[in-house]
């Protein structure tokens with residue numbers, strides 16, 4: 001997946017400014033950066049949710065806009081930052097919609113298996129028959145992620161998946177993302193605000209500031225006090241835990 | 251546990267509907283049980299075939315059709331208060347019939363249906379286009395606007411009818427009733443049944459579109475096409491019913507709401523129950539209308555209006571936290587229904 005001079009303009013304001021990069025396959029790639037930096041917009045353009053105003057976004061050598069939507073849905077799944085389904089669906093019913101690109105309305109045993117597994121991953125087994133409008137914010141977020149996991153795509157794009165999650169479920173989420181990559185060979189692109197999660201669990205970090213890429217590279221390359229201070233305008237101190245950089249900020 | 255319970259509701263509904271249907275065949279001015287019918291020159295079987303059976307089928311199709319149309323519209327518009335009545339579909343269909351009567355005075359039922367359908371579709375689309383433009387924060391605003399829009403169209407219809415002295419002819423389609431449905435008028439079955447089947451086939455598509463644009467795209471479903479297709483089906487069902495039995499309000503609003511409270515919003519799971527409940531609701535209203543002032547009968551729209559408004563207010567109170575404007579919404583509906591009797 002690559003982009004070249006990717007650009008988005010809202011009301012005359014360039015919010016994504018000629019961004020070019022290539023997402024390495026089979027890696028966990030974290031997008032970080034301050035609010036309004038354009039992370040969600042970039043993810044949206046990469047996944048054909050948002051129309052671009054310039055540049056290219058290619059998926060497997062083919063423009064994302066040229067892919068058949070149903071075909072792309074089997075290769076790439078996206079969960080946006082805010083989701084609000086005004087519908088009384090059970091967790092199972094919601095997650096089962098993740099299988100729609102494959103089987104339409106007739107779920108096979110293999111589909112059911114995928115749904116069950118995704119629900120297990122997200123530790124929602126006890127809530128399988130609960131209605132999503134009766135869940136807590138974090139439980140609902142996990143149900144949405146389970147749906148995307150059930151979609152079982154090579155590429156998974158998650159915009160702030162740890163939103164609303166407590167520390168236990170947030171770190172569990174990150175471990176699952178790691179497993180999706182290491183065990184199932186998926187490429188995961190996620191937006192994160194907790195930079196220590198990004199440091200601990202990702203292979204590549206891409207930092208955005210004002211619609212431009214401020215840093216792109218391995219965790220070691222990006223996670224240093226000078227770069228981070230330049231990105232966020234906050235003082236950072238770095239320590240090392242288990243061989244991984246850990247930042248302290250206040 | 252869930253699955254057994256789901257089936258149980260469906261079985262109970264189907265059983266109730268069957269019993270009521272059989273019962274309804276034997277309620278009427280001409281007594282099918284005794285020898286009175288024979289004395290009147292008509293065989294029992296004739297009464298059954300000429301009058302009772304088509305009427306029963308029309309009732310069932312109306313109930314099934316209107317609640318399925320309402321279910322689809324509620325899902326696609328992500329709003330529990332949108333329905334053929336509150337989405338301007340019904341009043342647009344009436345306008346279409348008037349236009350058919352004006353431009354093609356000798357029109358057949360089929361050509362009137364085509365006019366009603368085209369008009370219902372246009373009206374519904376204008377309404378959807380309008381509410382998508384103006385992103386309402388308040389869910390109650392959407393049906394309120396729809397009802398206002400519907401009343402404007404209704405006003406235009408009345409004005410045109412008055413201008414061209416068609417008021418009398420049009421009244422048949424303004425107030426729904428089953429009294430005129432007799433043999434030869436099985437068309438409603440041919441019109442509504444295939445549409446219901448299509449709705450069932452595409453149920454999951456409607457659900458996905460109801461989850462919003464991004465979810466639809468992510469799952470590879472074409473939002474615009476499914477939205478258009480779904481509303482087309484809803485408009486076609488509504489138009490078919492209006493052409494044959496006249497306007498029947500409320501069902502598309504109330505029945506899907508009640509069913510959703512018990513069964514949730516997965517259409518594949520609730521469509522059959524909504525269809526059965528709609529049929530039961532109309533059948534009960536029809537029986538009441540035929541029994542209350544027998545040997546005469548009240549138009550179905552009157553009974554549905556009274557029962558419907560009570561249920562509608564109950565649903566409103568359940569769905570929304572208290573507030574004055576919500577109550578007044580119920581009153582607007584009630585007065586419209588009563589206005590329809592005159």
Ligand SMILES: Nc1ncnc2c1ncn2[C@@H]1O[C@H](COP(=O)(O)OP(=O)(O)OP(=O)(O)O)[C@@H](O)[C@H]1O
Nearest residue numbers: 010011015033034035036037038039040041042081
């Ligand atoms: N639909 C829109 N219309 C107009 N401007 C928009 C729209 N969506 C985003 N923007 C603007 O584009 C810029 C980038 O937004 P984006 O959502 O990509 O930021 P982000 O990096 O995801 O921020 P956050 O961390 O807060 O989620 C912001 O300045 C925002 O105001």
Ligand SMILES: [Mg+2]
Nearest residue numbers: 039040081159
């Ligand atoms: Mg964002």
